[in-house]
Amino acid sequence: MSKITTLDEFILHNENLHEDSSGKLSALLRDIGVAAKIVNREVNKAGLVNILGIAGSENSTGDMVQKLDIFANEKMIALLSNSGECAAIVSEENEKIIHLPKVKEKTPGYLVAMDPLDGSSNIDVNVSVGTIFGIYKVQDINEPIDEKSFLQKGVEVVAAGYVLYGTSTMLVYTTGNGVNGFTLDPSIGEFCLSHENIRIPDRGNYYSVNQGYYLKFDVEMRRYIDYCSDLNLRLRYIGSMVSDVHRMLFQGGIFLYPNTRKYPQGKLRLLYECVPMSFVVEQAGGHAINTRLERIMEVTPRSIHQRSTIVIGSPAMVNEMKDFIRKYTLHEI
Numbered sequence: 001m002s003k004i005t006t007l008d009e010f011i012l013h014n015e016n017l018h019e020d021s022s023g024k025l026s027a028l029l030r031d032i033g034v035a036a037k038i039v040n041r042e043v044n045k046a047g048l049v050n051i052l053g054i055a056g057s058e059n060s061t062g063d064m065v066q067k068l069d070i071f072a073n074e075k076m077i078a079l080l081s082n083s084g085e086c087a088a089i090v091s092e093e094n095e096k097i098i099h100l101p102k103v104k105e106k107t108p109g110y111l112v113a114m115d116p117l118d119g120s121s122n123i124d125v126n127v128s129v130g131t132i133f134g135i136y137k138v139q140d141i142n143e144p145i146d147e148k149s150f151l152q153k154g155v156e157v158v159a160a161g162y163v164l165y166g167t168s169t170m171l172v173y174t175t176g177n178g179v180n181g182f183t184l185d186p187s188i189g190e191f192c193l194s195h196e197n198i199r200i201p202d203r204g205n206y207y208s209v210n211q212g213y214y215l216k217f218d219v220e221m222r223r224y225i226d227y228c229s230d231l232n233l234r235l236r237y238i239g240s241m242v243s244d245v246h247r248m249l250f251q252g253g254i255f256l257y258p259n260t261r262k263y264p265q266g267k268l269r270l271l272y273e274c275v276p277m278s279f280v281v282e283q284a285g286g287h288a289i290n291t292r293l294e295r296i297m298e299v300t301p302r303s304i305h306q307r308s309t310i311v312i313g314s315p316a317m318v319n320e321m322k323d324f325i326r327k328y329t330l331h332e333i
């Protein structure tokens with residue numbers, strides 16, 4: 001039987017790879033691992049305990065809220081409060097930043113941006129959903145934490161990843177030294193290293209976009225989608241970013257969420273969807289840009305819930321999309 005490496009063992013073993021070898025980041029990553037197990041338990045029985053269905057409220061960004069969204073948000077906040085290393089959180093579920101209580105004499109040095117349950121409209125129909133997180137350093141521990149503390153370029157992120165609650169539950173993350181995947185073994189209640197040093201293929205046979213918006217896309221996007229069809233690429237779109245990007249990480253491909261009439265700036269959130277997923281994909285050898293040809297990791301957010309367009313995936317395919325944007329766009333780039 002091959003050696004089992006649990007997430008906690010892996011985090012501790014790789015602690016010295018990060019300049020902050022004090023273990024503070026490790027404590028945060030472990031807390032996220034525990035939160036993922038708790039959320040996973042509820043996601044897997046959602047159909048049984050009447051926590052399905054729209055809670056009736058709307059979240060800070062105007063989306064109808066599923067009860068499991070609220071549960072996941074509360075658990076992530078509670079667990080991230082444990083270590084005392086996280087000063088504040090930005091969550092898709094909360095309009096304002098969430099200040100965490102100080103723990104003993106600790107001075108929290110990190111900030112977390114998260115989407116606690118992305119793709120939650122899929123819960124009712126038993127389709128995969130995910131948690132996305134990005135961890136940033138507090139730039140100046142002597143300054144009060146406010147929204148501006150979070151408006152850091154993606155390249156400042158120190159760790160990022162996601163949890164995919166799918167046919168199995170996986171946690172995939174990076175601290176800037178490659179990407180590793182851990183699969184939850186329910187029999188021992190541990191995330192175990194299952195996919196070491198993930199590398200995205202240079203290209204793939206899949207493209208992932210909401211084809212329903214085809215007629216509302218800009219010409220460069222429509223031309224690229226036609227090109228994918230001409231190449232007989234297969235369309236795979238679940239409507240859950242974590243699931244769609246996760247497939248591409250392993251099989252190659254490209255995920256696109258460009259501007260539409262409803263979302264002229266794009267739908268996905270820069271801080272807690274686009275940047276964390278871009279950090280993971282880049283660390284696996286992929287590319288991530290917006291439709292203005294800017295590298296997602298180089299964009300400085302102007303607000304904590306700012307939306308962004310995104311083109312992310314295999315390097316050869318993102319580069320082809322860049323060529324289509326340069327050739328056909330009617331916008332000033």
Ligand code: P6P
Nearest residue numbers: 118119120210239240241242267
């Ligand atoms: P559409 C889920 O609501 C989400 O934020 C992402 O996970 C997903 O990629 C996208 O929105 C789906 O949006 O407009 O295609 O339904």
